[in-house]
Amino acid sequence: AQKITQTQPGMFVQEKEAVTLDCTYDTSDPSYGLFWYKQPSSGEMIFLIYQGSYDQQNATEGRYSLNFQKARKSANLVISASQLGDSAMYFCAMREIQGAQKLVFGQGTRLTINP
């Protein structure tokens, strides 16, 4: 079974608009962590934001925030005021306590910001 599901293969957004990238996950572990990474066309994987399953507040890092809905098992990434440089692949990933340090990645969403 898919542990991480990103249902949007591609998204197109106008510059300066906010964008939400969807991520749902599947785990029976009560303790887990959720990560988002950005992969621009140059290929490197850039860490963006982290949310722990017991964190009371949604994580924020600059223009990135994580809309964490534990009961729905979703961890959507919100990018505010999008910029042309935000065009990239975005990956959601999860680490479970029972999985030790193993990160499991979703298939990714390709985000294109139009001028």
Next chain:
Amino acid sequence: DAGVIQSPRHEVTEMGQEVTLRCKPISGHNSLFWYRQTMMRGLELLIYFNNNVPIDDSGMPEDRFSAKMPNASFSTLKIQPSEPRDSAVYFCASSPLTSGTSLGETQYFGPGTRLLVL
């Protein structure tokens, strides 16, 4: 600060040849991970090390793949013999995590090695 360093950045080889990919983790990080990225399978963890010791190699595809970490600042991933289906981007990542109890330790990725096996 230097990030994770991988070499070579690009490798083109012929089927049957041995391929060695190299990784230098971030100084002070004691966990090292090898991932493979393909269009079909996405990002997959191949193997990871804690304090130079292999912890989980369940993702290694087959005996043609082997990984070593002789010291804290160097790791290799070797494919022998290589096959066209091994063509992929191979990432090395490192993390400061020393135990499995901290979920929030971030893995920092290198730039990847793009491998093409003809």
